[in-house]
Amino acid sequence: MAEIRRLHTSEFKKKAVLLSYERKNVAETAKELDVKPKLLSKWRTIYQKYKEGSFPGEGRKRVYYEDAKIYELEKKLAESQLRLEILKEGIKLKPFGKQAIYNFIHQNKKKYPIGTMCQVLGISTSMYNLRMQQPLSKREIKAALLKEAIATVFYEFKQYRGCVLIARELCRRGIQISEDQVTFFMKQLGLKRKVKKKYKVTTDSNHKLYISPNILNRQFTADKPSKVWVSDITYIQIEKRFLYLTVIIDLYDRKIVGWNLSSVLSTTATILPAWNMAVNNRDLRDGLLFHSDRGTQYANKLFTSTLKQYKCIQSMSGKGSSIDNAVSESFFNSLKRELIYSQKTLLTPKEMRAEIFEYIENWYNKKRRHTALKYKTIEEFNT
Template identity: 50%
Template sequence: MKKKYQKYDRIYKENAVKLSYEKNSIKESAEELGIRSSLICRWRKEYEKFGAGSFLGSGYDRIHPDNKKIFDLQKKSKESELRYEILKKASFCLHQGNLVIYNFIKENEDKYSILKMCEILEVGYGRYHRWKKNGISKKKQYIFLLKKDIVTIFFRFKRHYGRNKITDELHKLGYKICKEQVTIYMRKLGLKRVARRKFKITTNSCHNNCIAPNLLNREFKVNAPSKVWVSDITYIQTSRGFLYLTIIMDLYDRKIIGWSLSFSLFTRTTTLPAFEMASANREASKGLLFHSDRGVQYANKIFVAKLDSYKCIRSMSRKGSSIDNAVAESFFNTLKRELIHRKNTLISQKIMKEEIAEFIENWYNRKRIHSALNFKTIEQFNAANGL
């Protein structure tokens, strides 16, 4: 049978210490109280060291009242350092949901107090232990992984993808989810695609040059490459004036096959070099329909002669109808939304040229998925069609 030890409260211990000072010896006071002399010796040492801060029991800090302020400041400082240390180590998981936080706490149980980590990271102590004991439900695991993949897709495509394209990417990963659900999760995660901005029309159609009828007639679906090319020009503001971007797109796969950046709007710096690049990258077959707006760069005799030399058929939008060249306009909308309008300050012409080249050749023509291509990249679309 285990021996039972008697417990003495704080008041009893203080009175015993005071009595020991009044008697001739510790032994005499111990005999009067009916306790061991060693207890009184131990109590006296504690009382001499901590005074009124003695005999507070387990879980309490023993400190002399004269040093309490310094002790409290030191304690707060240590708690602040500990809080900073935990938050610094756990910063990567603070916005990734409780599951990631729970895993962090579990991995650091031998370093920090579980209660303290739960308090600092604002998760329930009881919930953590239930998770540790029972794990997480399959539904919660699914939602956690879904949210993680939505965030990954959103930032991988530079915040340009809305719910439709993100939904399509999730379908490729095996998720069965509708666009409305993606909208809800994006709203909860605070994900919002880069907003579109309007841009000015730069077409100069006030001339008496060679105008062609609208043969394309908004038939933007084409069943083979080099049947229809569309072209347009836009302006881009830099820190030192404007740049003018001319593009030529093949309607079949929406690839930018020719483009030119210039400081002026002359034909020799806009449409001619863009067409030369396009014809070098993709054969301009006989009977190719070349569609553009009524800008003077497309209607002057020099450019018309160039098209005639390749046996191209000319087509132009009706006056004041940008929808007739909607696909080319849509590209510029994408370019400005995904590259130009994201910048808070104007950049130099040199840097802008480099970034536009990177955007067209590496992003738009290779990596970006296109809704018109059934949410495939241009390379995936052409591979699927044997090109």
């Protein structure tokens, strides 16, 4: 009859070795513990070599005593890296609801442990198993798809769109949804539009130059291109200093027809380069009305003579009245909310120029939807 092999725990082996050192007699200690002297001697040899890492347990790696702490740290580091990898991939799906996370866990169950994914992503393992066993109803599938569409538009428009504009954008894309539904699902998803921030005015109107009357008189519409242009200047903070952005907007389609980014506030560095871009981008009409604030850049002889040369009529806002130039102010408000305030660190001049170009030329003039154009893009409005 074959001898039955006894199994000894790690703790028993360690205590047996320590007891043998204490008794100083391997044979007597082995007899007392009811183990073979040869086996106890083997345990002693192992302990002399590995110390605390001698008996890690079945299926675990035996390590040298000096490396035991390193081994444990490496193990914890590997676990942390795994959890971080799961979090990076799974966190992107948070705005789309729990069903999207359930799907992610199911799709990656061969890549990551299910329990770890559920723990990292804040999902109950039992609820995940239940969801996998019970398919979604048609109503739940529709709600999940609507949530995904809402979150897509919300982030596509840089988190500055509320329920009204999101509902209209989805309807334009062929998804029938009401404003109330968008509000309800946005609350469930925890989506909140970013709050507007105020910005300082850079206009210097304390001068003795000629001030044109306010001919525009807050009539912010035009029935033809190049009939009314409005302009303004704002500051943008960068590393260690400021840049100054000048824009010219055509009220017909709200397009930025001319713009310039400069490091100083002189006329030759602000409005003149923006004007030259504008006249190259659009044909001028005799009698074009050009409206701005009372800043020295617009009131000095260099620029006023340029307007006369092109047979333009100049108009200026009332003193201290930003509402008289509301379209330009609104653009700067959007620019700073959607671009400037979202920057986590101050950019270099080169980086800021690239960001402004991308925002104006590729976003604002092409893709952004404008309330004044009945929620059309500028390109859609002009077709």
